[in-house]
Amino acid sequence: MAFCLKDLLEFDDIVIQCHDNPDADALASGYALKWYLKKHGKDARFIYGGRSPISKSNLVLMKENLGIPVEYVNELKPPQLLVTVDCQYGESNVKHFDAENIATIDHHQISGTLPEMAALRSNYGSCSTVIYELMQLEDIDINEDVNIATALYYGLMTDTSGFEEISHPSDRDLRDYARPRMADIVLFKNSNLSKDELVIAGDALKHAYYDEKRLYAIVESKPCDPNILGIISDMTLEVDSIDACLVYSVMPFGVKISVRSCVREIKASELAAFLASGYGGGGGHLIKAGGLLKKDLLEKAGISYDNASIRSFLDDRLKDYFENSEIIFAGEKVEDISEYEHYIKKELSLGFVRAVDLAAPGTKIMIRTLEGDIDTIVEEDIFIIIGIDGEVYPIRKKRFDENYTLSDDEYVYPGEYAPSVMNHVSGERVKILPFARSCVSRGGCGIYAKKLDHRVKVFTKWDPEKYYLGTEGDYLVVRADDHSDMYVIAEEVFKKTYIKEQA
Ligand SMILES: [Mn+2]
Structure with missing residues (x-):
């Protein structure tokens, strides 16, 4: 229990x-x-x-x-x-x-x-x-x-x-x-900052390090309130030749980090998660993020807890991040699929909800899921699909009919955070799961996929603003019926969803 x-x-x-x-x-x-x-x-x-x-x-x-x-x-x-x-x-x-x-x-x-x-x-x-x-x-x-x-x-x-x-x-x-x-x-x-802390922020900015080639900055601050780190990183990012920055402070219990990015090739949330990965946690938004690397976990990994060692550790990680990421703009070239293998989708049992069960047609709603908030307008033909990991996305009835079959099985939700819908008009919150029914996804013509051995960021042709990140073990995927449609599927999801086509 x-x-x-x-x-x-x-x-x-x-x-x-x-x-x-x-x-x-x-x-x-x-x-x-x-x-x-x-x-x-x-x-x-x-x-x-x-x-x-x-x-x-x-x-x-x-x-x-x-x-x-x-x-x-x-x-x-x-x-x-x-x-x-x-x-x-x-x-x-x-x-x-x-x-x-x-x-x-x-x-x-x-x-x-x-x-x-x-x-x-x-x-x-x-x-x-x-x-x-x-x-x-x-x-x-x-x-x-x-x-x-x-x-x-x-x-x-x-x-x-x-x-x-x-x-x-x-x-x-x-x-x-x-x-x-x-x-x-x-x-x-408005009582957050003491005069001493303002001095800490000033000192930190004075000693900022700028990487002129990769356009990022690293700033170390003396131990201070984490909010000060946010203030310092906000200011650093405003510098004209800086695309991203890391501000950190070595605290008695761990290294607090604050990360900012103003370019689409770097998501601050992902950079923060990358820097902290294995030692703590990090996350946030596209532009602003933060995190903590715990002292105990750093020491366990053999990194000694002094300012010089922490600095060179963070330097190395940032360099690794900038040097070992491939950026792909899908649709800019036709991918050579000879290095890929053909996979087809397994039959999966998923859940779905008709949007009209949640609010009247024409109502603006927000679907709150683990991946973020999605705004949409309720229409007769909108279905909300609940995927195998509890991910939620709206599709039109036409695509639903093409790719899914109704099932009589009772729906069991696999995720951890139960998705809900906020009615923007009434302000009311509705849980999705009581309305969910089962359906089964059908194979389709499949995909070409290759397992990644390095980090890639793929800008799909659907969203040129935000990239999908793939790391070692994930799959880079090209749709079989449209070679310019590329994206990334996480290793776990890929294994659950696809099987290699038998020759
Ligand atoms: Mn806390």
Whole structure:
């Protein structure tokens, strides 16, 4: 059984702990969890340890205005249950306290062994989102208490550089759903930067390194609030000869990165994910992204945790990224398919929903999926297909009839995030899955595919603005009936979807 908040109610003597040097997300998560427990008759303590108590002005304001009862302690009588939020037990930035039982709610990369009671959503932008989602599963409404809604909203906001680096739909759900007290948000936001931090930003910019050939910049900043990194990278990107930049800071617990790009050949979200891959996580949008490379994981990989080693590690990774990516503009040349092999599609069972089941014809709706938000207008002949990994895309009835057959089987959703639709007119949110029925995809004339041994970016002829990334193991694909139609299919999806044609 997956962990749920109710599991915590087995215990009476509960302490919630967030990481040392708490940030807004840590404070919000602990506060909301304490509120949840209180609702169920459990009086928990909310604490943090470490070198010093909170002093940053936005956090002091947040604590005061929202009434967050957090305590700075350095000694603790072992409680029956210790719940770590926005961090994991045993991490270097989490003061050690003994406890009889441990639970963890976090959104970082896993760093050690997780306790049995754990909710770890590494691809979420904030721990506030994890708490919001866990409460929603138990029908607890965060908007019941405006202080809670404000805290969670601000937690997500600060952990994703003002929502700029959001990538998961659950994060968007919290952003859209929460009704915070905006006056407080404006106040916190404008107490974010101290004069000292402005000096840190200035110093960092003074020592920026520019790669004149590849048009990128690297900037190291002294340890600072992650939001400062976002400010520095926004400014760096505005420089005329810079297409992309990496701003980073070596913090006690890991390397925080902020990435920007203003050219279509580089997606900031993907560059951030590439830089952090194997050591933590990164993501965001086309233009802005961020991430964290965890100290423990870097050290485990034999990279020593000093500024010089980190710098040369990041330099190498950036160079690798720029030198070893092939860029393909589909449709500009006809691909020579002699190096490709012919594959045909397996019969797959998928799901579909008729758009008119979700809203009246003519209504503008937004489909929220793991891959992003898609806007479309409901028409009689629009079908929404739910793919084998839970990916969702609209198609016309004509193409549906050509490529799919109806099935009587009950539909079972394979994905992790249940897609939903937002009606732009009524503002109402509708879950898609209750309307889903089964269908089977048919073979068609197949594709030519070759397995990639390097990174490629393919601009398809359908969307010249955004590329599809393929990495080692993925497949570069050419449609059999149109050789100028090229795209990339991820290794996992390819194996599930295609089989080699028997000669
Ligand atoms: Mn966080």
